[in-house]
Amino acid sequence: MTTSPGLAVVDLTVRYGDVVALAGASLTVDGGRVCALIGVNGSGKSTLLKAALGLVRPDGGSVAVLGATPTAARRRGGGGIASVPQAELIDAAFPIDVRTVVEQGRYGRLGPTRRLRAVDHDAVARALERVGLTDLARRPIGALSGGQRKRALVARALAQEADLLLLDEPFAGVDLPSQATIGAVLREVADAGACVLLATHDLAGVPALADEAALVVRGRVVAHDVPDVVLRPETLARTFGLGAAS
Numbered sequence: 001m002t003t004s005p006g007l008a009v010v011d012l013t014v015r016y017g018d019v020v021a022l023a024g025a026s027l028t029v030d031g032g033r034v035c036a037l038i039g040v041n042g043s044g045k046s047t048l049l050k051a052a053l054g055l056v057r058p059d060g061g062s063v064a065v066l067g068a069t070p071t072a073a074r075r076r077g078g079g080g081i082a083s084v085p086q087a088e089l090i091d092a093a094f095p096i097d098v099r100t101v102v103e104q105g106r107y108g109r110l111g112p113t114r115r116l117r118a119v120d121h122d123a124v125a126r127a128l129e130r131v132g133l134t135d136l137a138r139r140p141i142g143a144l145s146g147g148q149r150k151r152a153l154v155a156r157a158l159a160q161e162a163d164l165l166l167l168d169e170p171f172a173g174v175d176l177p178s179q180a181t182i183g184a185v186l187r188e189v190a191d192a193g194a195c196v197l198l199a200t201h202d203l204a205g206v207p208a209l210a211d212e213a214a215l216v217v218r219g220r221v222v223a224h225d226v227p228d229v230v231l232r233p234e235t236l237a238r239t240f241g242l243g244a245a246s
């Protein structure tokens, strides 16, 4: 597992054509911590996660992941960066079962034979068990409910045993018991030393889930502190036009 910081974003600007998605965002998150990214739709949370994954090119500033560029960290093999995207591109009709999806989390660790070894099968079985999908392991991914599919993607990320775990809306469409399961798993992953960064609209769940919260407003991180401080009603009122976490 990594030593801190897991993620260091400094004065990051990202544009999509004329749209400025990030406008000088800075955020540092250490290993062993769960950080919740919060903010209204379009504030730049997903773009920050994509920048940490190396999927968008900075127009200014820098992103360091596990002490390297995102691309170098991803190429390093082993754990590296795992992600649970907001909208999964798995084609529901594609004939791939849940276990195979979770096995993908091990691909970066396989040797030249590209064969899964006992240690890989163990990690896959453990990940399936942790999200409660052991019984559905042989079911086609397209035959799962939306929430079950999300849990399968979390299992894939867990199987990777990454040092940095990035999740975009991991609780969207997930029922309450499964939210609790995923939250507990993220805690375990952080306690084992990984850095966990997730974007969420579930403000009420943040204090129990996260060690810290970062509030993104118009492409900048305007507050970064323990959740109770960031979620103060006056801060939320300024940002969301709300009186309290909801």
Ligand SMILES: Nc1ncnc2c1ncn2[C@@H]1O[C@H](COP(=O)(O)OP(=O)(O)OP(=O)(O)O)[C@@H](O)[C@H]1O
Pocket: 016, 017, 019, 020, 021, 039, 040, 041, 042, 043, 044, 045, 046, 047, 048, 199
């Ligand atoms: N591929 C793209 N092309 C053009 N503009 C984009 C693209 N992706 C995002 N944007 C714009 O960049 C800004 C930031 O989007 P981003 O997806 O990072 O926000 P977000 O905070 O994750 O929103 P949400 O809460 O809705 O997921 C928005 O104005 C969005 O419309």
